[in-house]
Amino acid sequence: MSSVLLSDTADRGDATFRWIVLVVQTFFGSWFLVHGLNYFVTFFRQPPGASVLSHELIGALIATGLFAWVKVVEVVVGILLLAHRFVPLAIVAALPVTLVIAYVNLALNKDLFGLITGTVIIAANVLMAVGYLDSYRAMMRFDAGLPGLRGLRSLRGGA
């Protein structure tokens, strides 16, 4: 009896967490898609940075062309998360962009809006990663053995 109750509670907890992750995934995907596309089609003015240092950093990224690649990553990640395809891969691809956005907001801008933005984006990325943690378990082996062609063969459907 008690094991059935525990199982029901665990199922409800699992379902609740699943919905939370899906909501965060939708919000995060929309965030990346909108801000990524904005660089190419301009829905709103690109925020130039809320401190002198972040203004200079964003200016340097734009001047070197690196910003466009960051925005391409954002668009691709946004589409994958919203389409619910290759989600664990998209979450990992988002992480470097997330860290840069969080650093700009928390370490450079240092205002209330930056504190909220930086915290929310890291929390969202981590929460999504936890939601798909089973996909990353193979990466967490202390000893991954020797490298080889197993991965390529398995991609082709081999053993």
Add this chain to the structure above:
Amino acid sequence: MSVLQRLIAAVAGVALVLFVTISTMRTDAQYQAFVPAREVVQRFMTLAFEERRPRDAVLKYMSPQFVDHDPYVAGTRESVISRLESLDWTTAAPRSEVRHVIAEGDYVVVHHYLTRKPGDSPIAAVDLFRVKNGLIVEHWDVLQPMPEHSANAHPMF
């Protein structure tokens, strides 16, 4: 989740992100405070000389508390506007060709080839600006008229 549910969720997510982004966006005046000193001065020079809008340039990029150390003006922002507007901007001069810009912290030095009036001797000018919160708050200048005949084998610019 069905495809339709996913589509509705995506549209709602995009609408929410657009709403949050646009409603929390700072104004141009607020962002101006974060513009680096070098860029402030370059924008000022461009608006004043290239776009030939000296009054707008002064009002946009010079602080109301601006102090000028030029002995030929009273030293306020209005006195700079009066000085600049006393020049004839319908001709090719006043003209400024910036050759060097050096920035260090809040200070920006502009070395430029300045012509005030058509037919006047050009001036080798060095302007020093101090910038605070995205606005020019102080200015000094050193002006050297360029002689028609130079004893020096090397040109001034």
